[in-house]
Amino acid sequence: MSESNTKNQLVDRFGRTVNYIRLSVTDRCDLRCVYCMPEKMKFVPRTQLLTLEEIESIARSFIGLGVDKIRITGGEPLVRKNILQLFNNLGEIEALRDLTLTTNGTQLKKFARPLKDAGVTRINVSLDTLRADRFHDMTRIGDLQQTLDGLDTAIACDFDQIKLNSVVMKNHNHDEMHDLVKFCIDRGIDISFIEEMPLGDNDHHDRAATYCSSDEILADLEQHYEIIPTTMKTAGPTRYYRLAEHDNTRVGFISPHSHNFCDSCNRVRLTAEGRLLLCLGQEHSMDLRRVVRSNPGDKQALENAIIDSMQLKPKGHEFDLNSQTVLLRHMNLTGG
Secondary structure, eight states, X not given: XXXXXXXXXXXXXXXXXXOEEEEEOOSOOSOOOTTTSOTTOOOOOGGGXXXXXXXXXXXXHHHHTTXXXXXXXXXXXXXXXXXXXXXXXXXXXXTOOEEEEEEOSXXXXXXXXXHHHHTOOXXXXXXXXXXXXXXXXXXXXXXXXXXXXXXXXXXXXTOSEEEEEEEEBTTTTGGGHHHHHHHHHHHTOEEEEEEOOOBSOOSSOOHHHHBOOHHHHHHHHTTTSOEEEOOOOOSSSOEEEEETTXXXXXXXXXXXXXXXXXXXXXXXXXXXXXXEESOXXXXXXXXXXXXXXXXXXXXXXXXXXXXXXXXXOOSOOOOOTTOSOOBSSOHHHHOO
């Protein structure tokens, strides 16, 4: 099958077409954000991770089946050895319209220009606070200035879009929403505020107590700005608003709890160890590592497995902040 998008073959049993995959290249990270992983995280043995060549092979099969949007994630994807090889190879595929990255920004000072040259179109930078002490507390080990320097380097490279992703938590950073928006206005970039997702055991904080809804954030920002809904859509679930007097900055919300977006889900995720997750908030999955390694070089076997996996995609997640039952995998294992 050629790498073309003439016909998308990835349609689930609810009629949703999948044209977007998030590829996690590592579960490792140079930060330890409190909502993402425990302080003493046990990482997957390197021998169990997909090779970059296997990731590329899976990506090419998805593109051949109609996917035209790929996001590289982690962990922190830029700590993966030889990661530019993957970006360069994917960036050469004509049928891929959108090659994007989610990063914590710590490595962008080194990698921003090579990523731009490789064909990366958009970058999301995870940044939850502008206060150095809070940044260190929320990341456990991070240096805010390192992320800010990386962000400024990326801005200078003129990507199609640079956006901050900010997870909002009461009694942690909920009082900085206006400051973060102003920070983005000053730099002409976008921002999305994210409701924390209950992935993995968490002994750091009570997620129900720290939950801050998108509606609360929006109401707070409306005290400072005239905020107008838009029809803008990227590949993900963000609902975007524009600021009446600031055309270069859009404010978005990712709201898995308060504004469920499952009905229009067009996404699947591949973990770094080759597990294809059909839903962020469910365990429905297919082991593509087994398929690839049991059928070396057999593109048809891989494509058949991907097509079959669409029948496993559930109707939606069942996130419940008050439930005692949580998904065991942490966000860094899921792919951010």
